[in-house]
Structures are given as structure tokens and as C-alpha cells.
Amino acid sequence: MSSRLALCALLAVVGVTGQTAFATDLAEIKSRGTVVIGTEAAYAPFEYVEDGKIVGYDEDILNRIVAAWGVKLQQFDVPFAGILAGLDQKKFDFVATALIMNPDRVVKYAFTLPVARGDVVFAQLKGSHKMKGVDDLSGLVVGSGVPPGGPAVVLTHYNDKLKESGKGASNLLRFPSAPETFLALSNGQVDCVIQTDLVVQQAMKKQPDTFEIVGAVGDPFYIGWVARGDDTLLRDEVSAEIRKLRDSGELATLQEKWFGHRMEIPDSGYLPPGSK
Amino acid sequence: MPTAIKVMVDAAPWLLQGAVMTLETSLLAIALGLPVGIALAVAQRARLRMLRGFVSVYISFARGTPLFIQIMLVFFVLPSLGFDIPRFCAGVIALSLNSGAYIAEMIRGGLTAIPKGQVEAARALSMPRSLMWRHIILPQVLALILPPLTVEFTGLLKGSALLAVIGIVELTRTGQQMVAATFKPLEIWLMVGIFYFVMCYALAALTRYLERTTQVYRAV
Numbered sequence: 089m090s091s092r093l094a095l096c097a098l099l100a101v102v103g104v105t106g107q108t109a110f111a112t113d114l115a116e117i118k119s120r121g122t123v124v125i126g127t128e129a130a131y132a133p134f135e136y137v138e139d140g141k142i143v144g145y146d147e148d149i150l151n152r153i154v155a156a157w158g159v160k161l162q163q164f165d166v167p168f169a170g171i172l173a174g175l176d177q178k179k180f181d182f183v184a185t186a187l188i189m190n191p192d193r194v195v196k197y198a199f200t201l202p203v204a205r206g207d208v209v210f211a212q213l214k215g216s217h218k219m220k221g222v223d224d225l226s227g228l229v230v231g232s233g234v235p236p237g238g239p240a241v242v243l244t245h246y247n248d249k250l251k252e253s254g255k256g257a258s259n260l261l262r263f264p265s266a267p268e269t270f271l272a273l274s275n276g277q278v279d280c281v282i283q284t285d286l287v288v289q290q291a292m293k294k295q296p297d298t299f300e301i302v303g304a305v306g307d308p309f310y311i312g313w314v315a316r317g318d319d320t321l322l323r324d325e326v327s328a329e330i331r332k333l334r335d336s337g338e339l340a341t342l343q344e345k346w347f348g349h350r351m352e353i354p355d356s357g358y359l360p361p362g363s364k
Numbered sequence: 365m366p367t368a369i370k371v372m373v374d375a376a377p378w379l380l381q382g383a384v385m386t387l388e389t390s391l392l393a394i395a396l397g398l399p400v401g402i403a404l405a406v407a408q409r410a411r412l413r414m415l416r417g418f419v420s421v422y423i424s425f426a427r428g429t430p431l432f433i434q435i436m437l438v439f440f441v442l443p444s445l446g447f448d449i450p451r452f453c454a455g456v457i458a459l460s461l462n463s464g465a466y467i468a469e470m471i472r473g474g475l476t477a478i479p480k481g482q483v484e485a486a487r488a489l490s491m492p493r494s495l496m497w498r499h500i501i502l503p504q505v506l507a508l509i510l511p512p513l514t515v516e517f518t519g520l521l522k523g524s525a526l527l528a529v530i531g532i533v534e535l536t537r538t539g540q541q542m543v544a545a546t547f548k549p550l551e552i553w554l555m556v557g558i559f560y561f562v563m564c565y566a567l568a569a570l571t572r573y574l575e576r577t578t579q580v581y582r583a584v
Contacts, residue, residue, distance in 0.1 A: 177443060268543070
């Protein structure tokens with residue numbers, strides 16, 4: 089009897105949570121009336137949850153696009169480990185979450201026009217003087233997120249290069265997300281951390297007078313959203329909306345709101361050769 | 365310190381929402397996993413050799429691969445075979461299929477405690493196998509394995525944290541969301557731990573109550 093009850097409950101829930109859907113272009117999304125989005129809502133200030141709702145810079149952009157399309161938004165918060173797998177398996181139309189355009193990703197996924205531009209930076213406790221400059225990590229314990237997160241991958245390559253001249257870090261410690269990395273920095277478990285400047289600024293806002301940026305590593309990078317590698321048509325349609333927001337100046341307003349400064353979003357040249 | 369307590373108290377209502385999702389998935393998975401486990405245990409004793417073979421392969425697989433992989437398989441791989449399952453269902457199914465295998469093994473262990481004479485007596489009376497399982501074996505075995513079942517159920521409740529990977533926002537995922545928003549990992553994770561503890565303690569208390577009320581079946 090209890091199993092029958094459970095089965096009924098299960099079927100009832102199935103009815104409520106609905107179906108999985110995916111589209112390859114805007115026409116399909118419009119005829120369905122709903123766009124299905126995957127987001128990793130744990131990356132302030134890009135996307136995070138406040139008062140039970142997904143908010144952030146990307147979310148503001150997404151809401152404007154969805155309104156322009158005149159469709160309903162069905163959005164799922166999925167941890168990083170499941171988000172690209174979910175896209176591959178057609179659980180979402182596209183992924184609206186801050187993804188750094190790194191060489192491994194651009195060949196597999198179709199990146200939209202960038203929504204942001206940032207630097208990968210090192211940060212340390214304010215006034216700690218442990219890190220003299222970004223080109224010498226010798227004797228330091230460096231904290232970062234887990235690969236394939238953007239800054240974590242940058243750190244691996246960068247440290248390998250420094251090791252050749254004997255200036256590599258003594259230890260790299262990986263943490264599940266940015267807040268844990270900064271907790272480790274406050275605790276003294278790590279001497280410095282590597283993150284994007286946009287996230288470091290968020291940490292500095294949450295804990296004023298605690299951290300300082302030492303310097304940037306390598307070239308600035310672009311952040312965008314992705315569609316499946318084959319869905320370049322849908323990607324172009326999303327990019328077109330981002331371009332409209334940029335040209336109307338709305339994007340700059342949102343950048344001021346969430347990051348406190350404006351970023352230049354180019355029309356081309358942001359993707360390495362060989363990209364989708 | 366008061367700020368830490370404030371962070372925890374502020375987080376509680378949102379974590380409670382996540383805890384409700386954890387409870388929904390876990391309790392449904394327990395309710396489905398138990399019959400799956402019983403069916404597997406009975407099938408293990410079936411006369412059909414192929415059925416026994418299937419069960420042993422199934423149990424080895426469920427026990428030998430991480431729950432994380434099994435959840436991914438149910439949600440991501442089954443659709444490519446033509447079974448498209450919503451995430452909530454996929455999560456509950458993955459948990460119950462996994463739990464069923466462990467429960468079947470517990471039942472198999474419990475069966476060794478049933479005196480052979482009882483089965484022989486049932487056969488001598490030409491009692492149908494289904495009746496024998498329902499009225500003689502299962503009531504005794506299930507009462508007997510209540511303590512390990514508690515371990516399994518609390519394990520399942522905590523394992524349900526892995527469902528986040530397919531987009532189910534349960535307690536752990538809610539914790540991650542709050543950590544990301546507040547940059548206060550220590551306080552939030554402590555609060556998440558308290559929520560899990562309370563749920564597991566309640567589950568354990570329930571099974572201890574069942575243990576007392578089923579004392580009558582434990583004559584062996």
C-alpha cells in the first residue's frame with residue numbers, strides 16, 4: 089500500500105515538474121512559448137540566489153532577452169559539474185551562466201557575444217606582503233577553484249611556466265567555490281588566491297578591508313554564455329539580443345550596477361581561431 | 365559571534381525549503397526502494413537461473429559504482445535510449461534503484477537467521493511460495509534487519525545531496541547557493557549540518573519505534 093501511495097505521489101509530481109525540452113533556434117522556442125535555461129546560480133555577482141530567486145548580472149540580461157522574445161522563462165540551477173553535461177544531453181536550450189572563453193571550451197560549445205570582460209588576478213590578505221608580485225609564487229600556498237573552472241585552469245598553466253624558472257608555488261589547494269577559497273585565505277590555510285577580478289571585488293565588498301589584489305595574470309578574457317556546438321543559429325540569435333542591449337547602452341548600465349565599472353564588448357575577435 | 369548566529373538564523377528559512385526537497389526525494393526513494401529491495405531478494409531465490417543471474421549483476425553494479433554516476437546515468441543516458449524522464453523522477457528512481465540493491469543484500473543476510481525448518485514446514489503443507497514469503501519469511505526478516513535499514517535510510521537521505529547535479533535544488537545545493545550569495549561558508553555549512561542531523565535523527569527515532577513494535581516477530 090505504501091508503495092502504491094508513493095507511486096501516485098511520484099506520478100503527481102511528474103505531472104507538475106513537466107517535461108524536458110530543447111530547441112535549436114528561436115522559432116522553435118517561440119512556438120513552444122518557453123525557453124529552458126541552465127544556470128549555475130552560485131557565482132556572485134554574475135548569478136546567485138537571493139531571497140529564493142536567481143539574481144545577478146547575467147539574470148538581468150537574461151530577463152531582458154526573454155522579455156524581448158515574449159516567451160516564458162524556465163530556469164534550472166545546476167552545479168557546475170552538471171551544467172555542460174545537461175546542455176549536451178539537451179536538458180536546456182542554452183546555458184546562461186558566466187563561462188570564460190577558454191581554448192578547451194570554444195571548440196566544443198558555441199559561445200555567445202561576450203557579456204563581460206575581466207582579468208584573472210591574485211589576491212591576498214590586506215597588508216600581508218606574502219606575495220611580492222605575480223611573477224614569483226615560490227614558497228607560497230595558492231588557493232583556487234577546481235578545474236575546469238576558468239581561473240583554476242589559468243593557475244595550473246601559469247604555475248607550470250613559473251616552475252621552469254624555479255618560481256613555482258610550493259602547493260596549490262583547490263576549493264569547491266570562491267567563498268571557500270576566501271575563507272581559506274582568511275584562515276591562513278593559503279597565502280593567496282587566484283580568481284577573476286570581478287569575483288574578487290565581490291569578496292572585497294562582502295568583507296571590506298580584508299583582501300587586496302596583487303596583480304593580473306596573462307591577457308584579459310571574455311565571459312559569455314554557451315549553446316550546444318551545433319546550435320550556432322540559436323547562439324547567433326542570443327548574441328543579436330546581447331548586441332542590441334550593448335548598443336542601447338543598457339548593458340553598460342547593468343555593468344555599472346553589478347561591477348561598478350564598464351567593459352568594452354567587441355563585435356569580433358573575442359574567440360580564438362577554430363572556435364564554434 | 366552574534367553576526368555568525370544572525371547569518372545562520374537568516375539562512376534557516378531558505379535552507380528549510382531545501383530540506384523539504386531533500387525529504388520529498390528521500391522519503392519517496394525509501395518508499396520505492398523497499399519494494400525494489402524485497403523484489404530483488406525474492407528474485408535472488410527464484411528457480412529461474414537467468415533471473416538470479418540478472419539480480420546478481422544488478423546488485424554488483426549498484427554496489428560497485430558511485431551513486432553520483434548512477435544519478436547521471438538515469439538522468440543523462442536513459443533519454444538517449446528513448447526514455448525521457450523529468451529530473452525529479454530521475455532523481456527518485458536513481459536513489460530507489462541504488463537503495464533497493466543494498467536492501468536486497470540486507471534481506472539476504474537476514475534470511476540466514478530464519479530456521480530452515482520453517483521453510484520446510486511450509487513446503488510440507490504445500491503452501492504457495494508467495495504466501496510463504498508474505499506470511500512467514502518477510503515479517504520476520506524485515507523486523508530483524510530494521511537496524512541496518514536505518515543505516516541505509518539515513519545514508520540515502522544524505523546521499524540525496526548528489527541530486528543537485530541534475531538540477532534538483534535540495535538542502536546541500538541550497539547551502540551552496542547561500543554560501544555563494546553571502547560569502548559565509550562556515551556558518552551556512554554548519555546550519556546545513558544541523559538540518560541533516562535533525563532529519564536523520566527523526567528517521568532513526570522512527571525506526572527505533574518500529575523496532576519496539578515489531579518485537580513480536582523476533583521470536584527467532
